[in-house]
Amino acid sequence: MRANHLAVVFSTKGLPQNTAHACGTIWTQTSRMLFPGLGRLYDRFYPAARPWGVEISAPFGVVLGRDDPCGFLRLYFRAREFREESVAYHVSDALMESGLEKLQTAGNILICPVTLDGTNKRLEGHIFWHAAMAQGVVLPDCGVYYAEQKRSTAEPGFEKAVESTPADYALSMVTLEQAEGRT
Numbered sequence: 001m002r003a004n005h006l007a008v009v010f011s012t013k014g015l016p017q018n019t020a021h022a023c024g025t026i027w028t029q030t031s032r033m034l035f036p037g038l039g040r041l042y043d044r045f046y047p048a049a050r051p052w053g054v055e056i057s058a059p060f061g062v063v064l065g066r067d068d069p070c071g072f073l074r075l076y077f078r079a080r081e082f083r084e085e086s087v088a089y090h091v092s093d094a095l096m097e098s099g100l101e102k103l104q105t106a107g108n109i110l111i112c113p114v115t116l117d118g119t120n121k122r123l124e125g126h127i128f129w130h131a132a133m134a135q136g137v138v139l140p141d142c143g144v145y146y147a148e149q150k151r152s153t154a155e156p157g158f159e160k161a162v163e164s165t166p167a168d169y170a171l172s173m174v175t176l177e178q179a180e181g182r183t
Contacts, residue, residue, distance in 0.1 A: 001043070001177040004140045005051035007079035008033065008172040009162060010147050012066065015170070019067055020059050022170070027060035030172040033147060034138060041178075042140050048173040052078045061173040065166030072166040075173060076144070080159070083143030083152060087133075094126035140176040 008030050015022040027047065034045050047061030054075055056063060065072040095103070095112060097120055104111045116124050129139065133152055138145050142152040149158070162169050 001179060002140075003175050003177045004143075005048050005079070005082070006138070006140070006142065006174045006176055007051070007075055007144045008147050008174060009076070009144065010170045010172060012064065012168055012170050015064075019064060022064060023059040023062035026062045026170050026172050029147065030174060034174065034176075037138055041138070042176040043179050044177040045174050048175040051075060051173045051175070052082070054078070056173055063171045063173060065169045065171075069166040072169070072171055073163060075171055076163065076166070079144035079171075081143070082141075086141045086143060090126045090129045094123060094130070097123035097126065140178055 010026055010029065012022070015025055031045075034042075038045065047056075049056055049061065051061075052075070054071065056071070056075075058064065058067070063072050063075055094114075098112050098114045102112055102114070104113070114123060114127065116127060118124070132139055133142060136150045136152070139152070145152050146154050146158070154162075
């Protein structure tokens with residue numbers, strides 16, 4: 001099994017003040033959100049205990065920014081870094097698979113035309129990964145997911161709001177596992 005970690009960002013507005021109850025509520029929301037992808041995009045998911053080597057002692061792998069702002073920010077920044085690494089991986093591999101000689105520019109936009117005819121499964125996998133990210137699908141290697149926005153990416157202003165007011169947010173840290181051989 002291959003495993004990736006995911007930080008799901010939730011607003012703490014309306015959560016119970018009791019930490020255990022708040023964590024349980026967040027995990028319930030996380031499970032409901034992830035359940036549709038079970039068996040299709042990942043084979044198992046469960047609360048992460050040590051995502052990216054960071055110990056989590058709160059119930060259900062939930063880190064409340066109000067209780068642990070430093071831990072929250074450490075995991076949040078690591079999740080965003082992981083997302084950027086995944087984007088870079090899928091972009092570079094898509095470009096390599098399609099052939100760099102096909103690159104064109106239109107003003108300041110880089111264009112790489114490709115044909116998706118079923119002959120290059122690796123290229124299709126990378127292209128479909130980007131399309132799924134753009135549509136807000138929770139992917140095993142998206143790193144961070146904003147539950148209320150239903151996206152793995154957010155406007156820079158929103159990301160700044162999360163990092164400047166961690167007490168207003170919670171992270172549900174999840175481990176997503178895929179069987180070997182799944183792309």
